[in-house]
Structure formats: structure tokens, C-alpha cells
Amino acid sequence: VLRAVTFNNLCCYYRSRGKQNAALQFAEQCLRIEQHYKEAENAARTYLNYGVLLSTTGRNGEALEQIEKALAVLHDRERESPEVNLETSQMLVVAHYNTFVEHLRLKQNATGMQALQKALQVAG
Secondary structure, three states, X not given: XXXXXXXXXXXXXXXXXXXXXXXXXXXXXXXXXXXHOOOOOOHHHHHHHHHHHHHHOOOHHHHHHHHHHHHHHHHHHHHHOOOOXXXXXXXXXXXXXXXXXXXXXXXXXXXXXXXXXXXXHHHO
């Protein structure tokens, strides 16, 4: 699991340097490890990072799929521990907002607005 964290950090590093292809490769490696080890704690964050990278390369449908995976992980986390967790809430807001953005890019405005409303509801 430590390798997954390292790959995720490298992904973020290369993304900040504008090297999208390298960042994508490290995100994909991180996801492979996290899918193998189900106890990985950063799966939602990795899905969100990967979704952003896919979006910046114009792969909006794939980005939306990754964001939806992040939302599933976050909702599972909420069900397992119903007490309010600030980090989970923050990631839910980000995930719903990113869903809004991807739906707009895919010309799915009504669905995008629903996602924005969810983001506001969680943030509220």
C-alpha cells in the first residue's frame, strides 16, 4: 500500500509540472495496487486525481467514470461510519462538483446541475 501512496504522490508531482502523460501512468499504477489491496485508504482520492487527469486530456466520459467510482467509495465510507468525517465530506463536495463539470463538458446540463446541487447540499 505504501507503493500506492508513493505512486499517487508522483502522480501529483508530475501533474503540477504539466507532465500529464507521466502523471496518468503513475495514477494508473496506483489504482492497480489499490484495487488489489481493498484496505487502501486513499482509493477515493486516487479516483478523483485520475478523473482530473483524464478530464485535462479531454477524456471526459472516462473522467466521469472515475469520479463516480470515487463517489461510490465515499458513500461506502459514510455507511460504514455514519459520524461526520470532515475529510470525507470535503471529498464528497469535490467529487460532486467535478461530476458537475464533467456533465457540462459532455453537454448534459440538467444532470450536471443535479450534481452541483448535491455538492452544495453536502457543503451546506
